[in-house]
Amino acid sequence: MRKKIVAGNWKMNLTLEEGLSLSKAIAEFAKTNPLDKLNGSPKVIMFTPFIHLVSVTESTKGINQLETGAQNCYIEEKGAFTGEISAKMIQSAGVKNVLVGHSERRAYFGETNEVLAKKVEIALANNINPMYCCGEVLDERNAGNHFNVVKEQLEKGLFWLSEEEFAKVVIAYEPVWAIGTGVTASPEQAQEMHAYIRSLVKDKYNENIAENTTILYGGSCNAKNASELFANPDVDGGLIGGASLKAEDFGAIIQAY
Ligand code: 13P
Numbered sequence: 001m002r003k004k005i006v007a008g009n010w011k012m013n014l015t016l017e018e019g020l021s022l023s024k025a026i027a028e029f030a031k032t033n034p035l036d037k038l039n040g041s042p043k044v045i046m047f048t049p050f051i052h053l054v055s056v057t058e059s060t061k062g063i064n065q066l067e068t069g070a071q072n073c074y075i076e077e078k079g080a081f082t083g084e085i086s087a088k089m090i091q092s093a094g095v096k097n098v099l100v101g102h103s104e105r106r107a108y109f110g111e112t113n114e115v116l117a118k119k120v121e122i123a124l125a126n127n128i129n130p131m132y133c134c135g136e137v138l139d140e141r142n143a144g145n146h147f148n149v150v151k152e153q154l155e156k157g158l159f160w161l162s163e164e165e166f167a168k169v170v171i172a173y174e175p176v177w178a179i180g181t182g183v184t185a186s187p188e189q190a191q192e193m194h195a196y197i198r199s200l201v202k203d204k205y206n207e208n209i210a211e212n213t214t215i216l217y218g219g220s221c222n223a224k225n226a227s228e229l230f231a232n233p234d235v236d237g238g239l240i241g242g243a244s245l246k247a248e249d250f251g252a253i254i255q256a257y
Contacts, residue, residue, distance in 0.1 A: 002214045004230075005170060005237040006254045007045040007131065008244025009071065009099065009218075010052075019052040023059045025247030027066060033255070035065035040230075040257030042237055045069045045097050045131075046244070050085050057094045069097030069131065072105060075118040087119075087126035098123045101133045101157060103176045113156030120157060124165050131170045131239070132158055133218070134197075138177035146175075147196055154197065159204045166205060170214045171197060172239040178219025180241060187228050187235075190217045194234035223252035230256055 014022060023046060035044055047069040048056050060066045074084035090098060100123065101116040111119075116132070123130045134153040136146040150173070158169060173193050178185050185193075194215045202210035217229050218239030229235055237257075243249040 002212045002236055003170075004040045004042040004257060005045060005214055005216055006042045006250075006256075007047060007069070007097075007172075007216065007237070007239045008250055009047045009102070009239055009241050010049060010245060011071070011104070011241060012049060013245055014049070014052070016052055016055065019048055020055055020059065022046075022245065022247055023048070023052075023056040026250060027059050027063055029247060029251045029254070030063050030066045033251075035254070038255065038257060040237075041065070042254060042257055043067065044254055047071050047097070047099050047131075053090070053095055054093050067096045068094075069099060070095055070128075071099045071102065073098050073100075073119055073123060073128075075115060075122060077122065087122045087128055091126045091128050095128070097129045097131055097170075099133065099172075100130045101153070103133060103135055103137075103174060103179060107176075113153055116157045117160065120161070120169070124161075124168060129168050129170065131172055131216075133172045133174050133239070135174040135176050135179075135219070141175065141177065146193070150193065150197065151200060154200055155204075159200075163205055163209060166201075166209060167212065170216065172216040172218050173197060174218035174239060176219075180220070182220050184220040184222075184225050184229070185217065187232055190229055190235055191232035194232065198234055221253065223249050223256070226253045226256035 043065045057068045073087045100119045105111045136149040214236045221238040222243040
């Protein structure tokens with residue numbers, strides 16, 4: 001059975017104090033609403049800014065199914081790369097997950113599928129689960145090219161992994177036109193792309209692996225629309241931006257299963 005996940009991507013928001021207050025509220029939520037007892041038994045991940053990670057991870061200790069993640073990592077193991085953070089450092093802080101290939105990294109920092117493949121590789125080598133993001137921009141969708149774009153992102157970024165490695169990866173489909181715009185993909189659009197992604201995984205690996213791959217939806221997902229998105233058979237949860245910054249909203253999304 002594939003794992004259901006509700007993940008919050010804080011992006012470059014919240015001071016340390018604000019972040020800790022949010023993570024403590026989420027931890028409290030998870031204590032009063034044990035995640036493994038909730039409908040769908042979702043795992044919850046908070047992808048925080050690097051500087052918050054140690055303290056936030058500390059605040060999740062001992063809470064079942066509540067984890068943290070980094071929003072990025074560098075492609076090298078260590079060395080003279082001023083300002084960068086390695087997968088090994090992330091792992092050493094007790095962090096279990098890392099986002100790879102968020103569209104903002106692709107668009108603003110020029111990260112290509114080839115660079116992202118290296119990030120996936122180094123994350124796995126350091127026992128961190130990559131959450132690999134894919135998704136088309138509006139022009140690509142309007143041109144009817146969205147399936148090809150996503151296919152290429154997956155082929156170059158992920159589909160060179162062994163079966164064993166691929167089993168540790170979570171895929172997040174985030175149509176760029178839906179991110180931070182208030183325009184959510186319709187449940188039909190999300191289901192269509194998720195089913196397509198699963199079919200690609202089946203073709204590349206096999207049916208069993210495809211059935212066990214977690215595929216999340218991201219892009220203006222909120223407490224109001226989460227349940228109709230999550231109700232789709234191939235949507236296994238969400239990667240939430242803006243609505244993950246308020247404990248009440250994020251809690252409502254977690255309960256949307
Ligand atoms: P929003 O939920 O703010 O649209 O952001 C989605 C996202 O980019 C999560 O990674």
